[in-house]
Amino acid sequence: MFQRHRRLRSSAAMRNMIRENQLRVEDFIYPLFVVEGEGVKEEISSMPGVYHYSLDLLREEIEEVVSLGIQSVMMFGVPEHKDEVGSEAYNDNGIVQQAIRKVKEWAPQLVVIADTCLCQYTDHGHCGVICDGEVDNDPSLELLVKTAVSQAKAGADVIAPSNMMDGFVAAIRQGLDEAGFSQIPVMSYAVKYASAFYGPFREAAHSTPQFGDRKTYQMDPANKREALREAASDVEEGADFLMVKPAMAYMDIISLVRDNFNLPVVAYNVSGEYAMIKAAALNGWIDERAVTLEMLTGFKRAGADLILTYFSKDAARWLKEQ
Template sequence: MIRRPRRNRQTEVLRNLVQETTLSVNDFIFPLFVIEGQNQRVEVASMPGISRFSIDTLQEEIASCVDLGIKAFAPFPSIPERLKDKYATESHNPDGLYANAIREIKRNFPEVVLFTDVAMDPYSSDGHDGIVENDEILNDESLEVLGKMALAQAQAGADVVAPSDMMDGRIGHIRRVLDEHGYQKVGIMSYAAKYASAFYGPFRDALSSAPKKGDKKTYQMDPANSREALVEAELDIAEGADSLMVKPALAYLDIIKALRERSNLPIAAYNVSGEYAMVKAAAERGWIDGEKAMLESLLSIKRAGADIILTYFAKEFAQSLKK
């Protein structure tokens, strides 16, 4: 007897019936960029279709996304240089840009879920995710800043804080700080396996957050390593993480799969700015079908085992469902 798998591909109805992986707007968190000022909407040159928003226009953008069914967002702040310093003190300013943005979003859209970024680099005059002393990134001293930042975000209305710094011990420290101040319900999505990747360029352009000196290889992971990701994930689980993230996504599908097979926690993946920009650039030149490439990329991330996908394609995907 000859097996003929093509029998199950003969019609669209059959193909839909046997489809193993599906996507919906419920899978996505939409990253957003926040800037100072009023009535501001400035496109990110390296990310066609993505803009930086002042707090007022950000509300309009979120409203349009909610109408499309997107209910989860990850805002990132673009902090002016005048407010940056060595210790990222602006990161826990209760009246700063980020805290005000979080409060305003939750006031207008109490039903949405906000995943807020816990990292020093947008606020640091050094552009690093930790305090820099003599060209060294200090770990334990940086945890104090991260704890204050997470608390300020929780107080402003964050539903889930997402430490993206890759300092050792930060999940446990943040969990203790939140619990001690009565924020037991605020979750922690850990960037458990965040690699020192070349795919972050457009994001750093959007926030002007690139390191002023050196690189991030002493704290972000080596792209050559996979077993190390399991160690990082195990530590974060033990310290109290509620979900685990792999960043970037497309070059690290094997890591997503490995974490999915070894943990029962929700697994998130960040379809990062460089991955988005490559699809957009090729589509603009007519080299690929942008919408089909978007769908194939997102399906691959879900198929690898991600429950949650942070992607700049979230709104475009939702719009494609309305066609």
């Protein structure tokens, strides 16, 4: 006697009935890169289909996002002026603050998430203040709190700190509360690895470190148990979401975080993962639609509640076609 597992795979309807994980357009968060100037819609060379937008051309993109049923965007600002302390990050009239206000005006129903970091804004490309050649943790927290409060004032619905400084969730949570923004949730980049998959993003955000690397504050890709310590700290400090970044090579970490914490889990399908699939598809080596939907479903199977992905618009169209 042997098991007849194929009985439950006999037709499309049967397979649909017993499908364990469903991919929905509501699961997607779409990243956007906003730059200063006018008339800018410039494709990022290593990320086909992803663009830098100036504010005057951003509205059309937001209208398309809404029409596809995507309910959330992540805002990244790329300023013209950079300095050693990333002052444009917490400028109330900075590019990302302007963009947040505009998006909330055009599409108030969208959940607008603000990436909260300094790397796009510093002239050295690191995520904090430099002291004696090293990233100094505690002074960096002060500037990150100022950035989070400025973004909340602009109308951000969620603050998403990505800097990986020790204590960043506690500092930002306290800062938001004291500024009257206790209702704003924190989507922590809780488990963020020092990954080689970030290359195209650094081109997009103009945030490549000008010296050294980020290994003293981002996690070693070889470590798994450390992910639990990082996530547990953020839960204790008041995080409302836990993000794992990257996603594709870290599905075991997504699953680990899901199994150990009850907060919503976010998988960041990062730029290098996007670029690899796009490149292979452009060469005719893979079926882009099939591979992408399989990968995104894999994130859901691993335990992700939400997926931050540059494929959001493509995937939304494909799901509608299905």
